Amino acid sequence: MSDTPLIELHQVRKTYNLGLPNATEVLHGLDLSVNAGEFVALMGPSGSGKSTLLNIVGLLERMTSGSYRLQGEEMVGLDDGGLTLRRRRLLGFVFQFHHLLPAFSALENVTLPALMAEGRVSDAQRSRAKDLLDAVGLSAALDKRPSELSGGMQQRVAIARALVMNPPLVLADEPTGNLDTVSSDEVFRLLRRIHVERGTAFVVVTHDARLGARCDRLVELVDGQIARDEPVPAEGVA
Template identity: 55%
Template sequence: MGTIVELKQIRKRYGEGTPVEAEVLHGIDLTISGGEFAALTGPSGSGKSTLLNIIGLLERPSSGQLLIDGRDTADLNEATVTTLRGRSIGFIFQFHHLLPGFTALENVMMPSIIDANWPTAKAQDQALRLLDQVGLKDAAHKRPAQLSGGMQQRVAIARALSLSPRLILADEPTGNLDSHSAKNIFELLQSINQQQHSACLIVTHDARLAARCQRQIQIEDGQLLAQAS
């Protein structure tokens, strides 16, 4: 499917040039290909969220090289990074961050509206199709407060897919759900991954879910450990 993400000797330091400077990622090398469904695991404070933020272009590395679809991101200005992030990467978080004043349909349309600066019929059709795909077509005109936690997370997944991203990053997407809803969300992500051949990287503390992924990427003290398939 081709390489979507490539990290070469990525390091991240905070407080650079100050007495409290600390390096939290120590020379990370990692490649993620299209169609992969991988789990990123590790103890609290191991660097999982920092690594995910760098892959998702939310933070810049202190050194090293990050390529998205073969494109070196080091010299891109902030406007270009924002566009690349919006169009190529779909984010799913533990807390769905839906906009409470908008319907499920409007929430799913939001990335397309931001990208095009205006709601379009095409964006609405795409959002309805995605809501149908996650089993929420009948809830299109309901607001988040009218939906269960699992349903809200499904809306968030549909929103993350609205621009057909090549890479899906999920940060503890089932951490706030009961076991039944968590299983359903995980299987939905697997199904989407298989259908769209996107790359999916999931941060999870759930060893059972991680074991069901194609690859487990373990990080500890800012360094990658042996990866299990």
């Protein structure tokens, strides 16, 4: 395994409405690195900058200043096309709300990233999508539309979709926040199993301290700065 961090942020700042009287800096020169295969919880109070940080890591927003290396490559200076290419190739996303297309089947939703990246879905990609749906326990739901699935099942489809391009890193923003306790536990156990079996790195934004205690590492943001970054005691991992 390479010694180069999977992601490495240095002195990252983000200011909204830059140059205007209501300019607001929400990230204040933070440093963060995540290695391949890590499972990291990103926690903090509302307004601490968690989602902004995740959007920057996910190449969905540009930082105001600082450096961001993804697999050793500097992201600052890339044009929108370059960022889109790397986002599709290197990153998977799971959100609180699954964002499945209602007119698409579960299988079609999972193959959507391949369709967007290449304009078509190959037989190999369709086969991989089926394998992923099987891995998340939905082999019997390939042709079902989101309206025919429970909330937990829909989120499992979203997880399979995030993995279909085999990214080294998945970013999950409150992936269990819209689920009941039982479904939340099922989805979190699935993320952990994928992490162990496939070696995929995860950065999971959560407000749930119970779930944070089951990650390998806890990063806490307070007022746009990292207030804590430490491993979770082994007994907390499940």
